[in-house]
Amino acid sequence: MPVNAELLINVTPRETRVALVENGLLQELHIERSSRRGVLGNIYKGRVQRVMPGMQAAFVDIGLERAAFLHASDIVAARPADAAESEPRPQPLITSLVHEGQDIVVQVIKDPIGSKGARLTTEISMPSRYLVLLPDSRTVGVSSRIDDEDERQRLKGIVQAHAEAKRCGYIIRTNAEGVDAAFIEQDIAYLERAIGVLRQNAQSAKAGDCVYEDLSLPMRAVRDMLRVEVASVTIDSRETFEKVARFAQKLMPDLAGRIRHYGGERPIFDMYSVEDEIGRALDKQVPLKSGGYLVFDQTEAMTSVDINTGSFLGQKNLEETAYRTNLEAAQSVARQLRLRNLGGIIVIDFIDMQDEEHKRQVLRTLEKGLAADHVKTTVYDFSPLGLVEMTRKRTVESLQRQLCEPCAACAGRGYIKTAETVIYEIFREVTRAVRQFEADKVMVMAAPKVVAKITEEESAAVAELEEFIGKDIRFQPDEQYAQDQFDVVLS
Template structure:
């Protein structure tokens, strides 16, 4: 098949890759942005920060103050802190769960693409499908039974259970211990990234697993027995010549590869691992050790095979990176590499942009007139199949069968393009014949077989539902390229205008019932305001007359479609020229004064209280208005006291006591002359003290 790989690397901030099939239809898509970097596959030198016995896991710090989750099952036994007497058990005695999930040692043959012609064709022939299913039905049942026996035999029988202690994470792992880890799952929301200590390095034809011991394997998708035997012999020859004896798994792309290709790929990965191992000695933990290949290199490594006719790249830097990588790893494929130098955008030239825009839409049309609707939810992804305008068949059963076949092919394509993962439920059109349901099941499984993700499928239930689960490889297309709507907050719907208007009126009535209010101001969007004033006049008037209240509606440009705010106003009314205002029980008049104002207020109050003593008639005179003059008067009074106290000592005690008496008599005799009275010593002292 003549496929094309189109790479748009014109902008440094974003790189997009698509795999085009017949008629330039998108079969796969990859994209990478600088805003959302993908960490899956990266290798870090991490440090254990916390051990959780309840989870049997540890939390690690791997750089940039980020924490990761590492299950105990993903910690290699070489990291266990064991007593000396228990350190000699074989490494391969530990169950290799991760390895058994992706490899298999079996020479039994599987059918190698029963429906290849069906998957690649644009139109679906019902008769061809029926013949293929009936001819392969019995053989597939036998193969499925063989797979079940294989899984049982590949397990760990009781006779092979290693005799070693079953450790717990808190017993063998210590805090601040250094681990070399690799990201297996990206961060998602509040969940931190997941890690493993079983490092794997992917090449073009094989995967190197340096700390798995010598456990070689072959991909399940290579089903031919002779081919599997040939690849197994090549692996044994390559590994036996290497003193390190790393584990190697042959990928699906290794089907038909020569000994030289596998040997070259193995040596490339071995050199990469040695480079990583040396880097762990140079830098302290936590630190970043190895970055997974860029999206351009991964695309060439994983997608470029004998079916790809050419690789076209727009962008000078991207082209040079791809050229260098292909010279090192795939020199024979270098002739397929081309640079797009036209001014026309590369995705526009190959009609790719129009197809990418459709990935944002939930509805996908089918060739016969039907359509499918994709609805992601929190628990699962629901896909509904509808016949629509499909009327080409003679009866309902044939129409349902053809529409379901088209839907099965399109669903397999859409889950791959949109990166849908988790539990997915497809609601096919009901079919009465069991044979037709079996056709849909077999066809759907074959359509999904070309997906890189691990997929488990079920059968069509009595309600017409087919359930299947898909491995999460990365974030979905919508998660990466969309944001939550600011109007509906991600709900996808808003309240209708009438429902929103009635909700506002009911809220107003509840507020009036709870508290006596005179005026209510409502702030909402312009659409709701116009709807209330044009369609709810009677209800507004009813509330105003019933509760003797005034309603005002204002437009708020910041309000969303179904949001509003209410302001309550209470007016003070006069009754017999007296305000009916509530007075506090305790009034603190000084609370409103500043410190400076309090001093001025105190001077004003003391203005009428200051008095001077009159020795003749004891009459009090008012203090002068200005505070400065009052202070001068006090100073004069104090000076009289000082003069009396500083009488010379040679005058004797009697003279000192007689002096103020004479002064007192003198001022008393002169009162008739209306002179300013003078104070005695005693009066002066009292005045000074006040």
């Protein structure tokens, strides 16, 4: 993360937004609304509603609107006493792991997305500033982003003895790099107290109760995103600022001084042009400085990204033009995936290149841009069709689906029938209705644009239809009708 990174926290009574700005550009946006707060990371006492042997899964009631999904692979199975931690855990049938009506402590690893319920695991993890406690594991892991081998061994040595004594596991987070042992041991003590409280709560809780709730968005942002490279955290709410400052003073006193309150009259997101960036992040098309552009299409199955040269004509030849556009596009795609929070399968259609070295450079540029992404990504080589396939872990809804809903006119298709198509549908429906029912009068109610086109451009066709059915047809425009909607009324 660049040294000139900043965290901006905008707080209103019903909504909190956190923006990560790097080099003056918005890179990430996180939103939490009081009416629809996410449940990712929360721990519940659930009750198994239904076991599905054919899916190796169960549906669990955790008190949410929809039952949550628990796969057999996410259930901690008993390990033989003499088995090593590195050995794979057995994967028995779901019916041998849970049964209907059983109470079970589970953690949400994926928010409800679209029509799907939350995804669960019984392998509980509890995060702090520098560590993640894994009470059902025996492994001590170190973040792959800590490159220095000596530092990895130092950190592992600090945690290993505690893990063996308590028979639990830990993941050492990137934030722990270079941190004094005393601070890490404070984290260990905090996590041990927290897991003790969790176990007590779970014993007395009823099915559907939340026994552990993750921190609010401002606290999570400071815990997870405030690093040495972040120059400042600016909060526009005095109350939230005071809470976050106290929290940071306890958790990371060396960085607490970077948290400040913004009391200016101009909205904080306007000061940094974040609002404009959010608006652009909802557009399908993303312009490139060269004159090319990207087109993002998000569907249920995957997200596709198409790269076009647009007005960029290049100077040498087609191969060089494609290469330069693709290099710029690779950087932009990496940023847009973080900003739009796109996950799942992503297919990138770069402009065709013949030179293998050019392809490698474009792929390296994409991977370098994704290196700053805290979400796990996997990028594959160019396919025979010239496509780059990749995955990005999806745990919450994308920015578009958080802020938008399907268009009422097109139901999310992105297109509607032309007025001409609707007119011919009206003609067919009038003929069908008159043949089926006795009527003296025929009235058609439709959108004003459709009615205008019928009366102005299709009057001859209407006269022919009236002669064919032997009845007059009246047309009534109604603003309530979408372009592809109409009603034929017989009287």
